[in-house]
Amino acid sequence: SYVLTQPPSVSVAPGETARITCGGNNIGSKSVHWYQQKPGQGPVLVIHYDRARPSGIPERFSGSNSGSTATLTISRVEAGDEADYYCQVCENSSDHPVFGGGTKLTVL
Amino acid sequence: EMQLVESGGGLVQPGGSLRLSCAASGFIFTDYWVHWVRQAPGKGLVWVSRINGDGSNVVYADFVKGRFTISRDNADNTVSLQMSTLSPEDTAVYYCARGSGSGSYRHFDSWGQGTLVTVSS
Numbered sequence: 001s002y003v004l005t006q007p008p009s010v011s012v013a014p015g016e017t018a019r020i021t022c023g024g025n026n027i028g029s030k031s032v033h034w035y036q037q038k039p040g041q042g043p044v045l046v047i048h049y050d051r052a053r054p055s056g057i058p059e060r061f062s063g064s065n066s067g068s069t070a071t072l073t074i075s076r077v078e079a080g081d082e083a084d085y086y087c088q089v090c091e092n093s094s095d096h097p098v099f100g101g102g103t104k105l106t107v108l
Numbered sequence: 109e110m111q112l113v114e115s116g117g118g119l120v121q122p123g124g125s126l127r128l129s130c131a132a133s134g135f136i137f138t139d140y141w142v143h144w145v146r147q148a149p150g151k152g153l154v155w156v157s158r159i160n161g162d163g164s165n166v167v168y169a170d171f172v173k174g175r176f177t178i179s180r181d182n183a184d185n186t187v188s189l190q191m192s193t194l195s196p197e198d199t200a201v202y203y204c205a206r207g208s209g210s211g212s213y214r215h216f217d218s219w220g221q222g223t224l225v226t227v228s229s
Contacts, residue, residue, distance in 0.1 A: 011195070033215035035153075041151065042203050042219035049209075054217065086153055090212045096169065097155040097214055 002091045003105030004100035011106040012077050020103045022070040030089040032070040034063060037084045037102075046085075047072060074105070082107045110218055112204050117223030125192040128223060132185045132205030138162065141207030142180065142187040143216060146200035158207060159187060172201075181220035194227045200220075 005023040012018040022032060032050050035043035045054050047063040050070065060075045074081055087100040116128040131141065144156040157168045157178040166178050176191040187204060201224050205216035 031209070031213045031215075035216075037153075042221050043205075043216070044219070045217050048215055049213065058115075073214070082222065088215060090214050092212060095211055095214055096167070097145075097216075099153040099155070102152045 001096075002089065002098050004087055004089065006065065006085075006087060006096060006100040006103045008101070009104045011108055013108045014077055014079060016077055018074040018077050018081070018105055020023065020072045020074075020085050020087075020105065022072070022100050023068055024070075025068065027068055027070050027089065028066045030065075030092075032063065032065050033088045034072045035088065036081075037086065038082075043086065057107045077105075077107055079107050081105060110206070112206065112218060114202065114204050114220045117202065117225045119226045119228065120194055121229050122124075122195055122227055123225070124194050125190070126194065126225060128189040128191065128202055128204075128225070130187040130189075130220060132187070132206075135206070137184050137185045142156075143207050144178065144187075144189050145203045145205055145206045145216070145219075147198075147203070147222070151200075153203075156202070157189065163198040186209045191225070194213035194225075197226045199225060199227050 034047040036046045037043040050065040051063040062073045084102045086102045111133045113131045120126045138161045143158040150226045159178045160165045163180045175193045201222040203222045204220045206218040208217040
């Protein structure tokens with residue numbers, strides 16, 4: 001099955017830029033989606049189709065995808081961005097959704 | 109405002125059964141696939157199952173095939189997940205999520221708050 005690899009943790013100071021990566025074999029050929037999950041809450045879609053922001057998601061959130069790495073970028077990080085972030089794609093053969101292991105974003 | 113609310117979680121003994129429900133509101137229910145995704149304590153998200161708008165197409169992850177059954181009642185705007193032969197490895201928060209996209213573009217544009225299933229003696 002298709003494997004997505006995320007760093008377990010990323011730390012950034014308020015106002016700085018956070019970059020969370022999602023690695024996978026030729027992931028640039030897939031459509032990548034990103035979710036934010038705060039403690040005790042269900043996930044929230046923050047980026048879909050590699051780089052599109054759903055309604056209500058701040059412009060500070062952006063995405064890119066090329067080669068073997070997709071990246072979620074959060075600009076001007078705020079304390080409220082502290083959460084776990086998951087990338088997701090679908091397997092080619094089955095269309096089964098697959099998630100990365102998640103990255104905990106800590107705002108220092 | 110669209111909403112998904114899960115219910116039915118609880119403590120069940122190994123080998124037992126449990127039925128989860130997901131109540132939807134605020135959107136045209138039959139237009140959407142609905143998925144179940146689970147999250148073991150302290151772990152990541154894992155997709156479990158999905159069902160299409162009229163209930164004619166269901167798909168399962170390999171690890172639940174033959175044990176879990178997904179269904180929907182479009183008159184009630186609910187999706188159910190009947191779980192049987194449960195093991196401690198099935199302990200998790202179970203989320204229902206509204207599907208978006210198709211084929212290799214599938215993803216989830218809205219999620220519920222989840223319901224906790226604990227399998228333990």
